[in-house]
Amino acid sequence: MEQSKGDDFPPKNETVALDFPQRKLVRQLFGGGTTNGVVENLKQKPTPLLQQQHNQELLLGSRSLPVLRPDSPRSRPRPNVDAKDGTPKKPKQCNCKNSKCLKLYCECFAAGVYCDRCNCINCHNNVGNEAARHEAIEATLDRNPNAFRPKIASSPRGAQEVKAVGVCDLARVVLLLVDEARELLLVARHNKGCHCKKSGCLKKYCECFQANILCSDNCRCIDCKNFEASEERRALQNGDHSNSLYMQQVAANAAITGAIGSSGYGSPPAFKRRKNELLFGAVSKDTSINKIAQFQQENHLRPSLPSSLPSIPVVRVVSPALLGSSMFTYRSLLADILQPRDVKELCSFLVVLAGQASRTVSDKNETVETQKEQDQTEGSFPSSSQDREKEPDLSKSLVEDRSSGSQVDKMVTDDSGSDGSDVPKGIPMSPGTLALMCDEHDSMFMAAASPKGTLGHGSKTPPHLPYGQGKADIYAEQERLILTGFRDYLRRLVTCGTIKGKRKAIILFEIAGKQYSALGSRTESGTQTVSPTNGNPVPIVQDKTEARTESGTQQLPVSNGTVRLVQDNAEGRTASGTQHVPVSNGTVKLVQDKVDASQIVSSVTVTSENSFPPKVEFPAGNGLLKPIIKS
DNA sequence: GAGTTTGAAACT
DNA sequence: CAGTTTCAAACTC
Structure with missing residues (x-):
């Protein structure tokens, strides 16, 4: 991620350091160790940044050659376009006088690039002084084999693949991103x-x-x-x-890290x-x-x-x-803007959105009530709109579900109740919810501590999901609605990131979009297994998104006023966690103090009655809630 | 733009 | 490895 600021760094119009003997390159390749820098191939043009990032995964060396160091203080970006004539210019123009630009004093030399249109005097850091330059490089490396390595160590992992797609996976995505951001914090x-x-x-x-x-x-x-x-x-x-x-330079790191609000406290x-x-x-x-x-x-x-x-x-x-x-x-520059509460509120938002999505879907599909009732015999879904008026679908459905004796209910009940979990019994879970529920047990935290730890559910069989196609469609519709809302959220984050942390925000958006696209691209229903935190594959219904005709509800496991959301690690295998989103008798204000006046100010009251299910009240206006990120 | 301050790099 | 010097960027005026 650090490299993202290299957008304005790579010397796009200059020849970069190319004069290293092949043997050194080989030494780089097999010397071990890592570097963020990019070992330039001999006589090749500057590598595009993204490829550099790829290369740096391949080119490892114990003794780094001069490298482009987009994240090095010495190579901090400067405008690569001349403010006066608009012509591209190199990001750094040194002013060396005495070093001949052949010592690390020289930013160009340190960055592994030739001086180009610099203001230096008696410059030897150019093609015409290749011998001297090479000698200087050797000497520098003799003094410090890591002289040309990035000073700022960062080994950001690639964007984690979001494997599971489901309603509650949105929360997973959020928390994945949080996790990712933490990783970034770790490595810089x-x-x-x-x-x-x-x-x-x-x-x-x-x-x-x-x-x-x-x-x-x-x-x-x-x-x-x-x-x-x-x-x-x-x-x-x-x-x-x-x-x-x-x-701009630092914005590349802002969005996600700001979102986790490491500095918030x-x-x-x-x-x-x-x-x-x-x-x-x-x-x-x-x-x-x-x-x-x-x-x-x-x-x-x-x-x-x-x-x-x-x-x-x-x-x-x-x-x-x-x-x-x-x-x-x-x-992160966003660290003071996006606070932990923002993340939590996003999670709350997703919860509310899930409820609203279920309502919306339900409204759409009252005409297929008959089908729904049939489904209720094996599962449970919201009944009438009258009921919904009294109680949100989320609650309603859960209440109804409690009275149902479906196979799913029993399975869920058995699974959750056997270990004392506070998961409501007899409540059918959506695929996404079940994916979440796999981490509902506190024991998962123990499992998280050990990559090969015991499974959170012990030896229990993952919840089975005998969902029919209709339910699959319902969930698909819910997912679509929720993902749309989440996308809107991220778009605003992007907007915010335009000011600070633009690139990271875009990454956020892209990852979310990836989920969204994955959801929309699915064409056949079936069971998709995701890798929950306990290592047991949990099947989730993979829905047809194009055939959304039935309503349904999406339940998030709520207990004692807390919405629990699974936090998964990159691979979705080992690490697990629980994100507790307080919903007890409080008003979860999705809109922060800094409000875009053009946006709807939506206060979402999430109350908890007897701990479960929560009452979700929507503000006036029936549009989808749109979170607003302060900007 | 000149002068000063600062800290990394180079040197001893 | 510590102290000193050199150097150039950052900063101030």
Whole structure:
């Protein structure tokens, strides 16, 4: 993801460093290790960024050759189009005078590119001085084999494939993205760390700051203010939106990471790692005084610092080394905008949307009530619209479902009730819900801790789904409605991302769109197995989306005022989690304080009566709820 | 645009 | 590895 800012970095119109002997290339290829940089092939044109990203997965080297480093502070993007004449220009124009542009002082050299239209003096970083240049490269590599490697380490995984498609998989998608963002947070850090003394790591002198990452325990900076909870840093971020270029540079990392709101609580991201890892439980073996001090600083505990720790530096904090060695170092610009509550509210939104979708579908299909009643004999679906007036379909259907004795009910009941789960008994689950329910058990958390852990359902057989085609269509319709709403949500996120984090938002949208497309492209019904968190394939109905004629309800497992949504990991196999979306007697305000006036302000009240089912009330206006992201 | 500040890189 | 010097970018005026 870091590379995304390379959009304006790659020297599109210049010849890049090409002068490395083949043997080095071979050494790169087989030397092991990873690099974010791209080893350019000899005498080839600059590689498109995306291909570079692909290449970097292939080209591994222990001794990196000069590389394009879109995520390097030295290669921070500059306008690649001349502001005056509009002609493309290289992203960096050095002004070297004494280094001949053959030392790492030179940004061009450090970036592995020839100087081109630079303002340097006595430049040797060009084709005409290939020998000297090569010699300089050798010398540089002798001093530091990683000299040309990216300073900012990031190994973002590719976009995780979203395997399952279902109503509740929307939540899965959301949480997948959150998970993805966390991964990004994990990987972005300065390899060497900065050594700032006076800048507080809040100026571009600081390479970490320049790369828009937080200082890490790699750093040896003094008086660092570039940490998650730093008010100075936050104030700087909130206040300085004038540097649009810089904002664009960092925007690539913004959307998703902002969505997870790692900074929302003003605590280091590391403290909020997966499964809400306990703060002190996550403390690694590294508990140096400095780290403790940093922790105190980050949590504003210094004033109450116990006197029993006299050795803790009082004034200077050497590096914002957070507890643990795997701290998050990334800081999203959206982090102060998209808060954790936003994610939760999105989940709530999806829940509400599911209910509304069921209502909408039901309204559409009152004409096929007969068919529905037939279905109710084996499953259960909402009955009349009169009932819906009193109670939303979500609730209604659930109530009715409780009285039904369908095979599905029994199966679900058996499955959920045997382990004390608070999942309502006798409630037929939609395929997507069942996919969610696979993680309904707390034991799943234990399974998540161990990739090969015990299955959340033990040895139980995954819920069987004897859905008929009609139900499949119902769910397909629901999915379509919900996905549409979700798409709208993401579109707004994209809009928001236009300001901050555009690219990430687009990625969000694309992933969601992928789901949406997958849903729409399906042509035959059947059972699709998804890989739930417990490792057991859970069949979900794969619906015809083109033949949506029946209504139905989509239930999300709700218990004790909490909507549980499955959080799955990338592969949907091992990690599991539960996203708790409080719905108890509160008003889930989907519209944030910053509202686009053109949008409908929708307050969605999600109440919980006797814990289940929740009452969902929609505001005036029957249109689909459209979440509004503050911008 | 000149001068200053800053911190990485280079050097000892 | 630590201290110093060199260097060029960032920053200030």
